[in-house]
Amino acid sequence: MLISDAPRQAGPDAPLVEPTVVHGGALPGSGRGRKHGTSKTEPFDRWFRYPAGFASDYVTSLLAHLELPKGSTVIDPFAGSAVTGTAARRAGHSFYGVEAHPSIAELGQLKLNSAPQHSRPLSETAKDLVIAAESLAVSSTSRLNQESDLVRRCFTEPVLTRLASLRDLIKAGAAEEWHLYAKWALLGTLRDVSSARVGWPYQRPGSERKPTHADPMIRFLQRVSWMEEDLKQACEFASDLNFKVVNGDSRSQISWAEIDAGGAQGCVSSPPYLNNFDYADATRLELYFWGDVSSWAEMCASVRAEMLTATTQQSSVGAALSARSKLSNYGTVFKSIEEIVEKLTAERAARRRGKEYDRVIPDYFLAIAQVLEQLAMTMKPGAPAIWLVGDSAPYGVYIDTPRIISDLAQELGFSSEKDVVLRRRGQRWASNTTRHDVELSERMIVFRRVL
Ligand SMILES: C[S@@+](CC[C@H](N)C(=O)[O-])C[C@H]1O[C@@H](n2cnc3c(N)ncnc32)[C@H](O)[C@@H]1O
DSSP: OOGGGSOOOOSTTSOOOOOEEOOGGGSSTTSOTTTTOSOSSSTTGGGOOOTTOOOHHHHHHHHHHHTOOTTOEEEETTOTTTHHHHHHHHTTOEEEEEESSHHHHHHHHHHHSOOOSSSOOHHHHHHHHHHHHHHHHHTOGGGGGGSOHHHHHHSOHHHHHHHHHHHHHHHTTTTGGGHHHHHHHHHHHHHHHOSEEOOSSOOEEEEEOOOSOSOHHHHHHHHHHHHHHHHHHHTTSOTTOOEEEEESOTTSGGGGTTSOTTOBSEEEEOOOOSSOOOHHHHTHHHHHHHTSOSSHHHHHHHTSTTSOOOSGGGOOHHHHHHHHHHHTTSHHHHHHHHHHHHHHHHHHHTSTTOOOHHHHHHHHHHHHHHHHHHHHHHBOTTOEEEEEEEOBOGGGOOBOHHHHHHHHHHHTTEEEEEEEEEEEEOOOOTTOOSOOOOOEEEEEEEEEEOO
16 A cells, blocks of 8 residues: 555544554565665765665655655655655655754755866866875874874874875865865765774774775775766756755754745654664764864764754753643643653662663653644645654663654644554663563654645
């Protein structure tokens, strides 16, 4: 059954949509869901592997199932590196996304921009940069003590000297029109040539490994050549479409100011999961290397500032209390959230240094409700939304995140159409030492703006 043919259920009193397990061929696309992050090989995805991203072939099949007329506008309130955006462009649609991580929003917009015209080719500019960087590197070893501790520990001295020389030239404007492309080709190179364990999502500079690529300059040029290939392909897409990634908070109306109310015909997204994954920390190596931030506190203040609370590090007593009071406006969903909070408070109290999962939950669901409020204003009546989201079980307390989100959506002007189990997944609360045997899954929920 196509998603657009699914039976509709409207209003808070509608029967709950039970998650159904989809077998084999019934699952759209590869069925890989978000497990693998952005692809290492797909056009545009391969520019930079954002660990939170979902596979683009999957997004493509989800979009196809929405059966939107060509030229529709697709939105994503958690746009990440714009995987939905590049898939929407390929399918002949415009795209409007909101992403809180400033660097990742920059990358997403870059993928959607048309390449500079009438300039020297990117590959030639990149080769010149490499030649200049090699000669600069010869004289600049001594400057490495200006690099952050994390950066120094992730590379051998010769490799870091060459990477830093390339960076300094790019920053000084040597790549001019191609500046951002050169920047992202270099940032994409970092983990390839690191001699520490920097496999996603966390950086472990104390732990050595053999770099997957030995020469940073060769790898940088390789990445540049992928970009050039992908940009050529993008020239063939219709020129009357619009592509925008706003760096902002999708809870806030201001982030949606550049799209008309009711202007979106579809939404494909994947919100942060309740799994204590920290999107700012995951990109710490790139942020420190580029000089965007120089301390943990600065990273929290600038990069995390607009992200919704999905980790215990972001939680606070005040925010949780205020969220609980605001959530009481959301009907019966409030009761199920309160039950979870109470169980988690008890679990925390039973531990010597229990984690504040009970404070994350109300803040998280209030944020999701606020995002849904913005979507209700932005989406055209009848427009469908597909979200991929996983459930979780901190301290063994089951949180049916997809169902709670579907229930909130119904409170906020959407009908809930589908709740499908895509794959079973492991227990992801990394810091939880108490093992539990609750089976977790990744699900696809489908809801639609009521007419
Ligand atoms: C699961 S990821 C989605 C990634 C995206 N689908 C992709 O393929 O790259 C969730 C994203 O939501 C972003 N995010 C968290 N809070 C946000 C907020 N309040 N507004 C906008 N984006 C937010 C995170 O930075 C993260 O990139």
